[in-house]
Amino acid sequence: MLFAFSLSCGGSDSLRAVPAKVDAPIVYEIIEDKLPIADPYVLYHNGKYYAYGTRINGFEVYISDDLKHWKRSDHLALSPENSWGTRWYWAPEVYYVASKNRFYMFYTVDEHICVASANTPTGPFIQAEKKPIVANEKGIDPSLFIDEDGTPYLYFVRFTSGNVIWMAEMNDDLQSIKTNTLTKCISAEDNWEKIQGTIAEGPSVLKKGGTYYLMYSANHFESKDYGVGYATASSPKGPWKKYNENPILRRDKPAASGLVGTGHGAPFVCADGTYKYIYHAHADNNSVGPRRSYINDLGISAQGVISINAEAIRPVVVK
Numbered sequence: 001m002l003f004a005f006s007l008s009c010g011g012s013d014s015l016r017a018v019p020a021k022v023d024a025p026i027v028y029e030i031i032e033d034k035l036p037i038a039d040p041y042v043l044y045h046n047g048k049y050y051a052y053g054t055r056i057n058g059f060e061v062y063i064s065d066d067l068k069h070w071k072r073s074d075h076l077a078l079s080p081e082n083s084w085g086t087r088w089y090w091a092p093e094v095y096y097v098a099s100k101n102r103f104y105m106f107y108t109v110d111e112h113i114c115v116a117s118a119n120t121p122t123g124p125f126i127q128a129e130k131k132p133i134v135a136n137e138k139g140i141d142p143s144l145f146i147d148e149d150g151t152p153y154l155y156f157v158r159f160t161s162g163n164v165i166w167m168a169e170m171n172d173d174l175q176s177i178k179t180n181t182l183t184k185c186i187s188a189e190d191n192w193e194k195i196q197g198t199i200a201e202g203p204s205v206l207k208k209g210g211t212y213y214l215m216y217s218a219n220h221f222e223s224k225d226y227g228v229g230y231a232t233a234s235s236p237k238g239p240w241k242k243y244n245e246n247p248i249l250r251r252d253k254p255a256a257s258g259l260v261g262t263g264h265g266a267p268f269v270c271a272d273g274t275y276k277y278i279y280h281a282h283a284d285n286n287s288v289g290p291r292r293s294y295i296n297d298l299g300i301s302a303q304g305v306i307s308i309n310a311e312a313i314r315p316v317v318v319k
Contacts, residue, residue: 028069028316028318028319029318029319030316030317030318030319031317031318031319032316032317033316034292034293034314034317035062035070035292035293035315035317036055036290036291036293036317037051037053037054037055037060037280037291037292037293038055038221038264038289038291038292038293039090039091039092039141039264039280040053040264040265040278040279040293041053041091041092041268041278042266042276042278043094043095043096043121043268044268044271045096047065047271048063048064048065048121049063049065049067049268050062050063050094050121050122051063051064051070051293051315052077052092052093053091053092053280054089054090054091054092055290056089057086057087057089058076058077058078058079058080058089059076059089059092059105059107059125060072060073060076060077061073061077062317063122067270067276067313067315068313068315068316069315069318070315070316070317071318072317075123075124076123076124077092077094077105077118077121077122077123077124077125078092078105078107078116078123078124079124082116082124082126082127083107083114083116083125083127083130084110084112084114084127084131085109085110085112085114086109086110087109087110088108088109088111089108089109090108090109091140091142091202091264092106092107093106093142093143093144094106094121094125095144095146096121097146099150100174102117102118103117103118103119103120103121104117104144104174105117105118105123105125106142106143106144106154107142108139108140108141111138111139111140112132112133112137112138112139113132113139113140113141113156114127114131114132114133114142115127115142115174115175116128117174129175133154133175133176133177134156134177137158138158139156139158139159140156140163140201141156141201141202141203142154142156143155143156143202143204143205143266144170145205145206145207147207147236148207152169152170152174153167153168153170153205153236153237154167154168154170154177155167155185155203155204155205155214156203157200157201157202157203160184161198162188162197162198162199162200163198163199163200164184164185164186164187164188165184165185165186165187165203165214165216166182166183167181167183167185167236167237167238168181168182168183169181183237183238185203185231185238186200186203186214186216186231186240186242187200188200188218188219190218190242190246192218192225192227192229192246192247193218193219193229194218194219195219195223195225196219196220196222197220197223199217199219200216200217200218201216201217201218201264202215202217202264202265202266203216204216204265204266204267205236206267206275207236208300208304209304211234211304212232212233212235212236213231213232213300213306214230214231214232214233214240215228215229215265215267215277215306216228216229216230216231217263217264217265218247218263221264222261222288223261224260224261224282225250225251226250226261226262226263226264227250227251227262227263228247228248228249228250228265228277228279228308229242229243229246229247230243230248230306231243243305248306248307249262249263249265249296249308250262253308255296255308255309256281256312257311259281259282259294259312260284260285261280261281261282261288261291262279262281263279263280264279264280265277265278265279265280265293266278266279267298274297275297275298275299275300276295276297276298277295277296277297277298278293278294278295279296280292280294281294293315294315295312295313295315296308296310296311296312296313297309297310
């Protein structure tokens with residue numbers, strides 16, 4: 001018990017202990033026992049966490065203070081009328097770009113990559129010019145990385161001999177790429193990446209020290225063996241060297257805690273400066289959907305090895 005000490009009003013000065021006022025614990029009304037999004041992404045901004053993902057036409061946003069309890073915003077972060085395309089809204093990622101004092105959502109719609117922007121992390125995000133980032137070519141899973149020198153890079157999947165991860169420098173307006181910088185990064189070549197389909201997708205890049213880490217998922221998302229690996233490089237353009245003990249997250253890894261179909265996630269920075277990793281998994285051992293999201297600790301060792309650790313946070317939606 002906590003106590004506050006006060007001076008008594010008796011004939012002699014003495015200290016007496018009285019119980020301190022303790023805030024009552026927050027009681028949440030759970031309306032869904034899961035965070036019902038796939039291809040999830042989390043942005044931490046000004047003391048709150050914002051989660052976005054694949055579920056409906058357009059994109060919802062969920063807001064949390066503690067990563068366990070999430071409230072669904074009463075309006076869409078991105079509505080179809082504010083974007084190019086009409087179907088297959090997948091894999092949104094939202095970034096606050098300080099130099100522009102604006103939030104940018106990179107996403108897939110109708111198997112093309114697009115970007116919209118807003119003044120707040122809850123939106124509404126609006127695509128000012130309704131067209132894909134890459135003209136005349138299908139692509140999915142865009143992910144932005146801005147290096148320390150301010151150069152923006154876009155990582156995304158092109159359908160070149162399967163799902164293959166490519167990158168390109170972006171123009172300063174963050175609306176288009178420099179096509180002459182297109183560079184292949186990761187393709188599905190190792191056995192664990194080709195159990196079902198020839199697929200490398202869901203890229204995310206982070207940097208620690210002088211090392212760039214490209215995290216990605218492989219296999220078809222419907223496979224129970226969908227998993228997560230990573231590669232490293234000394235430049236955001238590569239060449240990339242895959243970690244020799246990939247995958248680091250899959251149903252046979254301790255961090256999966258019995259989940260199957262674990263993948264297409266993203267690392268994010270928490271309030272205390274540490275990393276976590278959000279990803280989706282199948283509904284259960286027998287059904288792929290509806291997919292749901294989980295959160296684990298992510299660590300980078302002194303030797304530069306990424307690990308996904310600890311028991312998963314199993315988020316819920318509250319009123």
